[in-house]
Amino acid sequence: MTEEAVVGAVHELLAGARGGVVPIVAAGDPVLRSPAAAYDGQLDADTFAELVExxxxxxxxxxxxGLAAPQIGIPLQIAxxxxxxxxxxxxARARERTPLPFRVLVNPRYARVGSRTAGFYEGCLSVPGYQAVVTRAAEVxxxxxxxxxxxxDEVVRGWPARIVAHETDHLGGxxxxxxxxxxxxxxxxxxxxxxxxxxxERAGQALGFTVDPR
Known part of the structure; x- marks a missing residue:
């Protein structure tokens, strides 16, 4: 999608918002399987702020x-x-789930820190109705x-690290x-x-999968 087309898509999306909310794209749409373009100021400040809201x-x-821009049909690296x-x-203790205040991530990337991993159920707004266990780095x-x-530039741990990884993965398709x-x-x-x-662990025993050790 050209830059002009992306800008046009953003304006069309915002114009169609109902109560400030827009539809979420479901799995099967190519926008979820294509790497998003780096954000480098394609939108003016007011439009960018409106998109974030x-x-x-x-x-x-x-x-x-969490929500990545491709999940609302916009192929830009914003989450x-x-x-x-x-x-x-x-x-909270088992999943290291600590409060995560609202944040905007522009052109994010993450790298594993250390060797510790954690496997937990997670879901996705673009794959409604299902959940599955994913093993991820415990720190990124x-x-x-x-x-x-x-x-x-910071190290994120526990459940917030899982959210960061999940949303950043969206931006790579x-x-x-x-x-x-x-x-x-x-x-x-x-x-x-x-x-x-x-x-x-109990789900693993019943359903026949092994959660990687922490």
Whole structure:
């Protein structure tokens, strides 16, 4: 998609927002399987700010903890993340799930830090109705800029690291199902009824998959 076409697509998307919310693109759409273009100021400041707010509102409405621009049909390397959901103490401890204030990631990339990994169920707003276990690095180094152009270079740990990796993967055309333990795949309904333990070990025993050691 040319730069002119991308800008036009953004304006069309924003014009069609209802209550500040836009539709989320589902798996099978080519925009989710193509690397997004680096953001280098293709949008004027007001349009960029409006796009970020629409992404935030759409993420909240879903609801979810992250949203990448390709998930609303825009092939630019922009993502928003936020996780302030309340979870039980056992879940928070096992998954290292700590509050994650709202952040905008522009042109993000991440690299594994250390050898520790963690395997947990995760889902995706573009693959509605299902969840699967993905083993990811427990710590990653995040490099990007924020919505104001300030450079970010920091180590992110636990559940926030999983969110960063999941959303950054979207910008390269990768969905979580590409690296998930396929035998762990479950409907969201069955996950809630059967497999919402703090860790997926019991699901692994019943469904026939092995979670990589931490």
């Amino acid at each position: 629409v992404m935030r509102a759409t993420m909240h409405a879903a609801p979810g903890v 928003v993340i936020e996780d302030l959901f309340e979870v039980g103490e056992a879940v 180094r995040l490099e990007c800029t924020d919505e104001f152009g300030h450079e970010i 990768t969905l979580y199902i590409d690296t998930a333990h396929t035998r762990s795949l479950t409907t969201t309904e069955n996950y809630g009824e059967l497999w919402s333990d703090p860790t997926p």
